[in-house]
Amino acid sequence: MIYLDNAATTQPSRALIDIYQRLESDYFANANSNHLAGRNAEKYLSKARATILESLGVEMSHRAIFVSSATEANNLALKGFALKYQNRGKHIIVSNIEHPSVYESVMQLRDQFGFEVTVLNVNHKGQVRPEDVRMALKKTTIIVSIIAVNNEIGSISPIKDIADIVHQHSKAVLHVDTTQAIGKVSLPYKDIDMFCVSGHKINALKGSGALVIKKTIDLLPLLSGGNQEFGLRSSTISIALAYTLAIATKEAIYNQQKATINVTSLYSYIRSHFAKRNNVVINSPSNGSPYIFNFSLTDKKTSVIVEALSNEGIMVSSISACHQKLTTSSYVVKALGRSEELANNTMRISFDKMTKLEDIQAFIKAFEAVVARIRT
């Protein structure tokens, strides 16, 4: 199998699975228990927490809350902060290419809790303009939430500039969905008030994740219970999941430069192939993440191509309305100003540090054969 859908999820590393199994059987005790087994578990948990913060260079300023996923991290950050500090103001700013876990969270705050939401349009390269953020800031703004690397097209927003503007011109906090950025794109983590780590996007296990927030920030917990995770996220934590997440984060950050050099060469290869091709509109901006390559086709249905490739053992992703009744369409590609037809017919190839040039070559060969063969 050639797996090129790493923005959806990555293959967990064998080594991490082994560590997970060992820890889950040896350190199964509840880290809150007052016995030796519990205290040993707690040691691993503390170590995991410290490792994540150190890897990201925020050990002095931030704390990490273990959660189950980036979706949970985003929900907790946005709703937890907004509901805790709503007396300061009820205005939130987001972009129009946020991941649904961010977008739907703020829409829920708007519709159910009376918040006001400003949605910023990105430019034609899929970036939020810092100037737009500045213009949108109000006295009542309490959160600005901007995706760092968009999951569909890989566009990178200027987070450093946005952070500076938010902090200089308002009392709002900056929340950044960093799911597709950790270990892939360099970010000024110290300047970000709240961000997340998703385990399964960095070769760790599904079900592991962390919300990283400034130490000065408090949140209204979404899960009430035994007051684990500083009282912000009750639930008995899996030591094994937390620890493997920490190792994966450390490795991802440590290997980031090397991996990105390799992936960038793959990206250039595939991009130059499709740039020369007819009937293709490339959606990924040239200055985006090299891990995600997205394009639309003008002549063939990408859903059919994805199915054909899948039958040949090549896994890629598409957003495609194959039928009038199924109105799947990429809001991200539409946000770039592309037509409905193009937004209805996108394809995404996403890489991992393990992806090889041969995989890309095999994909391109199979892609061209399928396109030549199919009728729609």
Add this chain to the structure above:
Amino acid sequence: MKYERIMVRFGELSTKGRNKMDFVKLLATNIRRKLGGSFPDFQIETRFDHIYILVNDNDPYAMISELQEISGINSLTLVTRQEKDIDTIKKIALEMVKDKVANTFKVRSKRSDKTFPIVSDEINRTVAKEILRNTSLKVDVVKPDIIVGIEVRHEGTYLFLETFKGTGGYPLGIGGKILMMMSGGIDSPVAAYLLMKKGVLIECIHFASPPYTSSAVIDKVSDLLKILTYYQDNIRLHIVPFTKLQEAIYDNVDPSYAITVMRRMMYRISEKIANIRKCQAIANGESIGQVASQTLRSMRVINEVTSTPVIRPLVTYDKNDIIKIAKRIKTYEISIRPYQDCCTIFKPQNPRTKPNFNSTLWLEQKLDFESLVLEAINGTKSIIISANSEDL
């Protein structure tokens, strides 16, 4: 109270005159096959107007819930056969009602054996008195909560209290076998269910057009059939490789006629497979006017390619009624999974609702369909879906 037998009553069967014993035998065979899988030791006694199942050590209630899945059974009654002795009858009747949650009762007896000295009215009163004396139940002859049934026959006295509803219809197989065209949509499983209820065995044919249709559609069809194994233990599914024909149609036929020609190809293939598999007819989920290919004009032009009867159980049903049945038999949730089925891929914007017969023939001649049809038939793969087949 332990009942040692289940009485199986037939519904529509009773009207079938001389063929009746064949029906009863087939039903007995279906019962034996169904129960044989889960219950080790039981006997079946066939009578002219009912079947007895001797439950032995099995749980009769578990048996009844399996029997309720068999078509051709109208009702199921738990029965015990006792001595023809009024004291025994009193004792057993009391035992039967004792553990029941009810307020009122009625005794209804019947004396087929006229040598028994007590007339039925007297039996009613004797037994009722016994129950009144020993329980808090009251008599209500108009609308009782429970009815104690007593039948005195030559071989003994039968007592019964609880009757369960069966599926009705005819025994499966009595109506022969049909080849059901199964797309994966809402209609075809409902049509299949109605046929099975009428005693028709089904085999299914599905047209797969990878990569235009997702391989997930095959899983979807398999899951649908798995639900239908509730009524028929094993269902054979023929998967026809249809891609080449679809492509040839796409390449050669005007888009407004693509569906018409495609349906004709499907019927041609279905007819051949029906013949090979000894199916008496082809069936599908069509309903008049539902889509372009289901207008009467379309049906006529499409149907022209085969002389095998095409049965359309849903022909007059409204979509809402079909959905209601689909929900009841639990196929709906599977049917609405959003994958492409065979009909939706080349869907032109304006398909013909009134295709012209000569135009169809003329367009069809442009492709070498006979060899393509043959190739599709030769490439057809069959799998058997069973109630207990593994998911992965």
